[in-house]
């Protein structure tokens with residue numbers, strides 16, 4: 001038996017923080033490739049400390065729904081899951097390249113394949129592009145459009161900026177968009193000055209965040225000048241300094257995120273059959289529902 | 300009972316024997332042995348065993364329900380607990396299940412165990428406060444996943460950050476669940492409670508007390524360990540009284556100050572245990588660590604005796620979450636809004652300072 005456990009931050013204050021985690025877990029559960037799909041949280045229940053005991057399987061793939069490597073993926077999660085012999089070097093990461101490492105969880109005696117965070121997986125670049133497609137309603141968006149990928153910046157964790165740059169670079173290499181920039185909330189280049197970094201009139205802004213919350217729904221829209229008061233909302237697109245800003249909200253709410261989660265598990269050795277393909281089809285709005293969600297898909 | 304169950308029963312008796320809730324059957328040198336609480340027979344042929352089992356359909360279908368499928372040990376123990384399978388006889392349980400069902404509780408959940416075809420169990424779940432409400436009047440579900448969304452907010456539409464807070468919303472029901480789906484639904488309502496209850500029942504619950512939990516914390520929570528200064532544990536009593544009381548959380552607190560020092564506050568009567576301070580308690584403890592680092596100051600206020608008592612009444616009402624139930628015009632109640640507004644108008648200055656007394660001495 002194999003289980004998938006998605007671990008995420010969650011919130012004591014924001015009821016929607018866990019929603020993307022639940023949604024992606026459901027999408028993956030529907031493919032039927034894992035005997036169990038569970039979620040665990042830092043701020044909600046079941047906690048990281050207790051999620052493994054809710055699982056029956058002996059092989060557990062743990063995928064952190066975090067955007068970058070850092071304090072949570074390197075210290076908090078391994079400690080709370082009681083991964084015996086956890087050592088950061090096992091990940092052999094340069095800050096964005098962790099894939100997985102295998103440990104035993106001391107309290108439950110299960111084998112845990114501990115994966116790198118979703119945010120640094122190559123497939124995340126596709127989710128960012130998909131997010132741009134959904135916010136513009138154009139599944140070929142690119143020509144005549146610029147793209148900004150937004151992250152926290154290094155204040156709390158230098159790897160967080162690296163992850164944002166990683167995807168901005170990867171997407172730039174495809175030449176799909178006129179321009180691609182990595183912007184940050186607490187360092188240069190700052191998202192406040194978004195329009196200064198682009199010549200293209202239409203700019204899609206995608207925050208590399210797992211869930212919508214204070215930063216993505218209050219801070220960033222106000223900082224960019226989409227609105228003076230987040231409570232009154234904003235237009236999509238919004239005119240700012242002669243540019244049209246297409247603001248997408250947290251990339252983590254995009255349905256295709258489920259694909260990154262399952263790819264992380266597959267990279268760590270989970271047998272996922274054709275679930276990756278089926279999730280890609282299912283979460284693609286340009287594939288008509290009839291062919292994308294047939295009963296047999298992925299079963 | 301159906302033929303398939305009877306066949307399975309006979310073949311289990313033949314291969315190694317069986318025993319379950321009062322029925323036993325096995326093969327030995329003289330043939331088959333068949334036992335119920337009322338009778339024991341030996342030296343039976345296979346046909347006689349089959350006939351004897353056939354006359355005890357409840358024992359057979361009950362055996363089959365508990366042994367005929369693969370279940371995690373936790374789920375098995377939980378489902379058996381719901382119908383008190385270790386205490387009540389098979390006929391007794393079957394009678395109750397036929398006659399309206401066995402009613403069990405888990406936190407604020409009411410679980411109804413009914414009898415399906417051939418001794419199969421059918422489970423239903425709702426808030427126990429909706430116990431007497433017609434199912435038609437409730438929002439009825441059968442997909443366990445729906446539970447996550449349903450229990451996210453209380454009846455006042457406020458987010459419930461603690462799943463075991465006694466604020467489970469009402470107005471919904473899950474029906475026609477099998478054992479697996481029931482356990483899954485309970486897991487979404489009260490995560491990890493079945494697993495921890497099961498471990499406790501086996502004497503294997505791994506409790507992490509306050510000290511070790513706070514010593515484990517890092518980052519912004521690392522500061523909490525400085526609150527333990529080796530000068531006693533009164534501060535932890537206050538935390539437990541504030542957060543873990545049954546009026547705030549349905550888990551039964553099993554953690555103490557450390558493995559030698561029990562707290563003076565009762566852990567509560569909850570069915571399922573709490574094995575370590577939860578994230579809400581840790582987060583609150585961080586704030587208290589900061590606040591409790593302050594020294595006391597001497598302030599001088601002039602209040603009438605009634606005003607002093609009113610301040611106490613307001614603290615009480617907020618701490619007990621009663622402010623909403625104090626009636627609009629109940630000016631006899633110190634925590635009434637008009638009374639509080641009058642006190643503010645009279646005793647707080649423009650900057651909101653009590654009796655105009657500055658917080659930092661001048």
Ligand code: SF4
Pocket residue numbers: 463542543548549550551552573574575576577578579580
């Ligand atoms: S620490 Fe207290 S409030 Fe938190 S789950 Fe345990 S008993 Fe409940």
